[in-house]
Amino acid sequence: xxxxxxxxxxxxxxxxxxxxxxxxxxxxxxxxxxxxxxxxxxxxxxxxxxxxxxxxxxxxxxxxxxxxxxxxxxxxxx
Numbered sequence: 001x002x003x004x005x006x007x008x009x010x011x012x013x014x015x016x017x018x019x020x021x022x023x024x025x026x027x028x029x030x031x032x033x034x035x036x037x038x039x040x041x042x043x044x045x046x047x048x049x050x051x052x053x054x055x056x057x058x059x060x061x062x063x064x065x066x067x068x069x070x071x072x073x074x075x076x077x078x
Contacts, residue, residue: 002034008044008053009033010064020056029054049074 001017003009009032012018018033020041029045029052042055051072 001036002038004030004032006030006032006044007068008042008051008065010068011042011053011055011061012057012059012065013062018057019059021058022056024054024056027054033057050076 011033018041020035023035023037023039023041024031024043025039027040027043027045029043031040031043033040033042033055035041041057042053044054045052053069
């Protein structure tokens with residue numbers, strides 16, 4: 001498993017092996033985590049002031065990840 005140094009890489013407590021439901025075969029975002037075959041399983045893309053986080057990891061997010069998103073979140077109108 002390849003892991004980038006981006007803050008969202010803390011999504012899972014166990015970085016050596018995570019359970020995934022597939023992978024992204026193409027992306028125009030930044031690949032943060034790849035599986036053992038080199039396929040993207042966590043991708044991010046900045047859009048305006050926001051950050052889209054897309055993942056195929058199906059483990060419950062770590063407390064560090066939940067803290068990260070709660071600190072970075074901004075109110076928005078839908």
